[in-house]
Amino acid sequence: MRIAVAGGTGWVGRLVVEALASAGHEPRVLARSAGVDLTTGRGLDAALDGVERVIDASNVTSMSRAKSVAFFEAATGGLLRAEEAAGVGHHVVLSIVGIDRVGYGYYQGKLRQEELVRRGGVPYTVLRTTQFHEFAAQMLARGGPLVVAPRMRCSPVSAREVADELVRLATGDPAGDAPELAGPEVREMSAMIRQLQRARGGRRPVLPLTLPGAAGRAMASGALLPAGEGPRGTQTFDAWVAAG
Incomplete structure (x- = not known):
């Protein structure tokens, strides 16, 4: 099956491409490095030729509500229109657990992305996941004399297991949410960052910080945890750290 991966050179997108190839599918990367610009549509029509399914793992690095919403409106809106014209039969999008309970700027863009997918003309599946193990490493990689760790109760999941689930969903029937x-x-999260730093031999102080406003209080109180039953990954954060 020929399956396009929007954001296929990104953090999760690369794992999705690997999982598709391992399962015998033909992945097609939708990214600037592959000649496709999601925000302008450049190269998109040609890239979707013969594509049966699309997995959208595209992302923007911004905490700004305006920038996040603008990116997803342009990228997701254009992608869906091109998919409909190309006859794509299933659009799978990666989203985040709890974004409707936390008024964080970036999350407003993800909510807009979900809205466009649900209202679009392509049969869809929305997969919300919790934060990846790698999120702690991302925080740790920021420079400075100390590490600022957002107070956040979370249920960290393996990015590779997320990629495998996206592939499983994409090769099945559209499931909605x-x-x-x-x-x-x-x-x-702050304890995870401390643990990872110790394992890597770092010595910078880790400063837990509640992000300002209602969004920060919601993160600290567990609003990004799943609200009900659902599938659970198997790799613990301890195991991920030990795997190096």
């Missing part, structure tokens, strides 16, 4: 995928345990 799929059950939320979370990790096997609940952790505090």
